[in-house]
Amino acid sequence: MKILILGGTGAMGVHVRQLLSEWGNEVVVTTRHARQSFHEIRYCVGNAKDPLFLSSLLNEHWDAILDFMVWSTEEFRDRYKSLLNATDQYIFTSSYRVYNDDDVITESSPRLLDTIDDEEYLKTDEYALAKARCENLLLNSGKLNWTIVRPAVTYDGSGRFQLTVLESNAWLWRAVQGIPVPLPDAVLDVQATMSWGGDVARMIALLVGNKKAFGEIYTVSTSEHMTWREIGDLYRTVVPLKILSVPLSDFERAHSAVYQIKYDRMFNRVIDNSKVLQATGLHQEQLSEIHDKLPSELRAYLNNSQNNLTYNSAGAQGEYDRLVGGVPSLHHILAQGPIAIAKYVKHRI
Numbered sequence: 001m002k003i004l005i006l007g008g009t010g011a012m013g014v015h016v017r018q019l020l021s022e023w024g025n026e027v028v029v030t031t032r033h034a035r036q037s038f039h040e041i042r043y044c045v046g047n048a049k050d051p052l053f054l055s056s057l058l059n060e061h062w063d064a065i066l067d068f069m070v071w072s073t074e075e076f077r078d079r080y081k082s083l084l085n086a087t088d089q090y091i092f093t094s095s096y097r098v099y100n101d102d103d104v105i106t107e108s109s110p111r112l113l114d115t116i117d118d119e120e121y122l123k124t125d126e127y128a129l130a131k132a133r134c135e136n137l138l139l140n141s142g143k144l145n146w147t148i149v150r151p152a153v154t155y156d157g158s159g160r161f162q163l164t165v166l167e168s169n170a171w172l173w174r175a176v177q178g179i180p181v182p183l184p185d186a187v188l189d190v191q192a193t194m195s196w197g198g199d200v201a202r203m204i205a206l207l208v209g210n211k212k213a214f215g216e217i218y219t220v221s222t223s224e225h226m227t228w229r230e231i232g233d234l235y236r237t238v239v240p241l242k243i244l245s246v247p248l249s250d251f252e253r254a255h256s257a258v259y260q261i262k263y264d265r266m267f268n269r270v271i272d273n274s275k276v277l278q279a280t281g282l283h284q285e286q287l288s289e290i291h292d293k294l295p296s297e298l299r300a301y302l303n304n305s306q307n308n309l310t311y312n313s314a315g316a317q318g319e320y321d322r323l324v325g326g327v328p329s330l331h332h333i334l335a336q337g338p339i340a341i342a343k344y345v346k347h348r349i
Helices: 011-022 051-058 073-077 080-085 127-139 168-176 197-207 228-236 248-254 258-265 274-280 290-303 314-324 330-336 338-348
Strands: 002-006 026-031 041-045 062-067 087-093 146-151 153-155 181-183 194-196 216-220 243-245
Touching (some): 002 011, 011 026, 011 197, 026 051, 051 080, 073 127, 080 087, 080 127, 087 127, 087 197, 127 146, 127 258, 146 197, 153 197, 168 181, 181 248, 181 314, 194 197, 194 290, 197 216, 248 258, 248 314, 330 338
Parallel strands (some): 002 062, 026 041, 062 087
16 A cells, blocks of 8 residues: 555654555655655655645545644644545544543543533643544544544653653653652552553554544553553662652642643543454454563663653753752753753742
8 A cells, every 4th residue: 555654753653654664565754854765664854734745745645644643623624624535544643532531441432522511621722622623523524534543651662651741751861860750649549551652553554444444433552551650660670760749739730731630640541442452353462561561661762872861851850859859950950051050940949
């Protein structure tokens, strides 16, 4: 097949493009930076959000388009018809975050957009709401040549290692430096589902050209789950992670993703993945077990000399230091110059 991947240089896209290429497909991947094409993967340099660049790609007809882009509702409204018209199958990457709280998540579980009464939140186009609104455009398009995939939290050796709402460039940098990571017990004791990115990519790749998948929605993840505290324990087998318990309200003030905390990380996320397993012919036993895979991926990432572990921002580290007390990050930030120091001090006080 001739396949176009939009935003295919991220964590999941890397695995998907490799699999599709190995299976004999011609794969074109958009990228904002020049990359060397090889085998059956060709890179097309440009910003997929640029209407002119995207239109030039959609002038061709594709057997499948895989879309890993993060669109606002209005951006997607302007583009979804062109995307559907340019391909036999359009695969839209949504998110498991569209779901409201449920004991066990299935594809028919209620979505936040349809069931919450938080008027202030509904006025926003926050990630989970934007994804659901984009889904609605496809559902109401009058076409069935789309497939919606909803990945849960993924991890892999590219550096994607989440701990509650913290990305690795927030918590992992602190852990390696022996600096405490502030987190609330209310989030640490919630059930989470984390999947290896390669497994999620295989599920998505097996839906490409799969007639069963047309007009269908799939939650693509493992069914294995554990608390964020237990995930922290797995990380601790590789790095000296020290977690300091802090009040939830204080953590929310220090972290910008308040809605993600409230409408995702405070929910138990237990997933029934039977629908995608049936469609792809996979079995749960074929998916990576987090107890083995998560530490090994983290260890490989840290052992790769090309990965320079840095903090996410001086301001964020100032916020986290304020929660744990003292200024443990300051001596690392002093070498970054006056702008970084000023941001740190502003947030620390």
